[in-house]
Amino acid sequence: MNKLIIVLLMLPMIAMGQDAPFECDNNYGECGTPEMSGGGNTAGGGSILINNSDLGDTYQSADDYDDDGVEDSYDNCPRTRNNEQFDTDGDGVGDLCDNCRSTHNLNQWNLDGDPYGDLCDSDMDGDGILNNVDNCLRRHNTGQSDLDENGEGDACDNDLDGDGIDNTVDECPTMPGEIVDAPDRASECFPDRDGDGVPDFGTNPDNCLGVYNPEQSNIDNDANGDACDPDIDNDTVLNEYDNCTHVFNVDQEDVDRDGRGDRGCDDRYCYVVYGDESNCLDPDAAFKVYSPNVSLSTADTAHLRLFMNREHQPARYMWSIKVRPPRSSATISDHTGYAVDSTLFEYMIDHRPTFSPDVPGTYVLVLDVETAFGDNLTNELGVADRHEVMLVVSGKSNLSSSGCSVAANKTMPTFLLLFIMFLVPIRRISG
Numbered sequence: 001m002n003k004l005i006i007v008l009l010m011l012p013m014i015a016m017g018q019d020a021p022f023e024c025d026n027n028y029g030e031c032g033t034p035e036m037s038g039g040g041n042t043a044g045g046g047s048i049l050i051n052n053s054d055l056g057d058t059y060q061s062a063d064d065y066d067d068d069g070v071e072d073s074y075d076n077c078p079r080t081r082n083n084e085q086f087d088t089d090g091d092g093v094g095d096l097c098d099n100c101r102s103t104h105n106l107n108q109w110n111l112d113g114d115p116y117g118d119l120c121d122s123d124m125d126g127d128g129i130l131n132n133v134d135n136c137l138r139r140h141n142t143g144q145s146d147l148d149e150n151g152e153g154d155a156c157d158n159d160l161d162g163d164g165i166d167n168t169v170d171e172c173p174t175m176p177g178e179i180v181d182a183p184d185r186a187s188e189c190f191p192d193r194d195g196d197g198v199p200d201f202g203t204n205p206d207n208c209l210g211v212y213n214p215e216q217s218n219i220d221n222d223a224n225g226d227a228c229d230p231d232i233d234n235d236t237v238l239n240e241y242d243n244c245t246h247v248f249n250v251d252q253e254d255v256d257r258d259g260r261g262d263r264g265c266d267d268r269y270c271y272v273v274y275g276d277e278s279n280c281l282d283p284d285a286a287f288k289v290y291s292p293n294v295s296l297s298t299a300d301t302a303h304l305r306l307f308m309n310r311e312h313q314p315a316r317y318m319w320s321i322k323v324r325p326p327r328s329s330a331t332i333s334d335h336t337g338y339a340v341d342s343t344l345f346e347y348m349i350d351h352r353p354t355f356s357p358d359v360p361g362t363y364v365l366v367l368d369v370e371t372a373f374g375d376n377l378t379n380e381l382g383v384a385d386r387h388e389v390m391l392v393v394s395g396k397s398n399l400s401s402s403g404c405s406v407a408a409n410k411t412m413p414t415f416l417l418l419f420i421m422f423l424v425p426i427r428r429i430s431g
Contacts, residue, residue, distance in 0.1 A: 065257065067274055111138060113230030113238045140210065140228060147174060155209050160201060173201040219246055256280070271345050273307055279387075281309035281345050287383045289369040297395035298360055304332070304353040306367070307345050314340045314372040319353050325361025327399060332365070338372065355391065358398040363391040 064071055068081040076085055077094035086095040091104040099110055099117035109118045112126030124131050127140040135144055136153035145154045148162030158166055163176035171178065172189035190199035196214040198206040207218055207225035217226040220234030230238050235248045243252050244261030253262045258277055260266040270280035274292050281288060290307040304319060319335040333354045339347040357363060370384040 110238055111230060112140075113240050142210065148176075154201075167201050167205070168203055170202075220248075271309070273345075281307060283309050283311070283345075284377070285309060287313075287371065287375055287377070287385050289367065289385045289387050291367055291387060291389045293389055294391045296357070296391065296393055298357050298393055298398050299395055301354050301356045302391060304355060304365070304367075306339060306347045306349065306369075308339075308342070308347065308369070309345060310376045311342050311345065312340060313342070313376050314338070315347075316370050316372055318368040319355075320366045320368070321363065322366045323362065323364035325359050325363070325393075327397075328357070328359045328361070328363075330356060330358045330363075340372075357391065357393040360393045360395050360397065363393065365389055365391065 064075070066075070066077070066079050066081045068075070068083040070083055070085060072078045075094075076082070076087055076092060077097035080094070080097040082094050082096040087093065087098070088095050088101050089098070089104045091098070091106045093106060093108060095101050099105070099108055099115060100120035103117070103120045105117050105119045110116070110121070111118055111124050112121070114121065114126055116122075118124050122130050123134070125134070125136070125138055125140050127134070127142045129142065129144060131137055134153075135141070135146055135151060136156040139153070139155040141153050141155035146152065146157070147154055147160045148157070150157070150162055154160050159170075160167055160173045161170070161176040163170070165173075165178075167173040174189050174191065190202045192199050192206070194200075194206065194208075194210050194212050196206065196212045198204070198214065198216060200206050200209055207213070207216055207223070208228035211225075211227045213225050213227035218224070218229070219226055219232050220229070222229065222234060224230075226232045230240075231242070232239055232245050233242070233248045235242065235250045237250065237252060239245045242261075243249070243254050243259055244263060244265035247261065247264035249261045249263045254260065254266070255262055256266070256269045257272045258266065258270060258280060259272075268282075270277075270282040270285075272280045273290055276290075276292065279290050281290060288309045290309075291305050294302045296302055306317060308315065316338055317336065319332045321330075321332065324330065334351040335353050337349060337351065337353070339349055341348045355363075355365065367387060367389070368384070369386070370382060374381050375383040
């Protein structure tokens with residue numbers, strides 16, 4: 001087999017290769033373990049360990065978009081990693097994606113598209129005026145102008161001058177009474193305070209008051225132009241979270257997980273593993289393998305994952321260590337093997353390679369992969385690829401004062417343990 005070195009991806013702060021995200025491997029709370037599989041008191045049997053779970057050596061087929069070990073149909077934050085599923089206000093939306101963590105708001109309404117939902121936002125429309133004094137609670141109107149002084153701001157008042165004539169038919173919305181010479185006083189009757197060439201009031205008023213938008217684009221044809229509309233396509237998904245802001249797509253379908261909605265915003269399929277778009281897996285491209293970076297502690301074990309841009313591609317793999325911190329003697333278990341079955345480009349391996357770091361620091365592992373038969377796409381024999389990945393380890397050293405690995409002592413041969421036990425009493429007697 002041709003030697004292929006695939007080293008786990010480099011840290012962003014190290015100038016070696018491109019930046020890539022790190023997956024959590026039990027370092028910041030468990031991220032999907034065999035104990036989570038099945039059972040539980042939640043509807044439908046509780047949390048489910050999916051096929052590309054971070055921890056454990058058991059695979060199950062399910063869909064887990066955020067790769068947190070909880071299947072999407074049970075996940076209260078399906079696009080945000082939160083295997084603990086905390087939900088402080090009990091509204092069915094997990095704390096990590098709830099825009100009002102302490103206020104029950106299942107619908108997650110958020111008029112101004114900021115981090116706070118309407119029910120817990122002190123400035124609902126984001127105009128800098130607190131709700132309790134804002135004269136247009138749901139319209140952005142920093143100036144708070146109120147021409148007729150009726151307590152209703154001009155931005156949301158259908159009769160600005162209070163003369164009983166609706167702004168849309170009033171010859172001069174800013175002056176009470178019937179004004180017959182309105183055309184000669186256009187600038188006074190129909191001001192354009194943002195200077196975009198569209199009058200603030202009148203038959204066709206500016207759809208974004210105070211925002212320069214001469215094109216007046218308004219995809220969803222609602223009261224707010226695109227330049228000031230937090231949900232441009234009116235699909236109930238705020239622009240900030242919408243994977244296709246200009247196309248109505250409530251389901252937010254994104255099969256290749258590249259952050260771009262399939263319907264209207266993505267013309268290429270390239271599967272993204274844990275947000276690392278630069279290393280996406282294109283099934284129509286040349287043979288490629290991948291494994292994500294891992295952040296863990298010395299108390300954890302990293303389960304090394306194998307991805308290829310081919311489904312069900314028979315291949316041989318070999319893991320080795322390229323870089324390790326000083327004094328480390330950690331090894332990779334089950335470092336060689338054969339893979340053939342996959343789900344979403346991740347390969348199901350009977351004996352998953354694992355790595356238990358013994359000292360904190362940076363490790364670079366090397367993965368060699370070669371097709372066992374012909375490439376499923378090209379039929380070319382012996383196709384190979386390599387990839388670099390990095391493990392960043394925190395915590396305390398597992399080495400003893402003598403420099404030996406504590407973990408190694410646990411597996412000390414029986415004859416050596418008996419020999420040590422025999423020597424100790426002899427020394428005591430002779431002393």
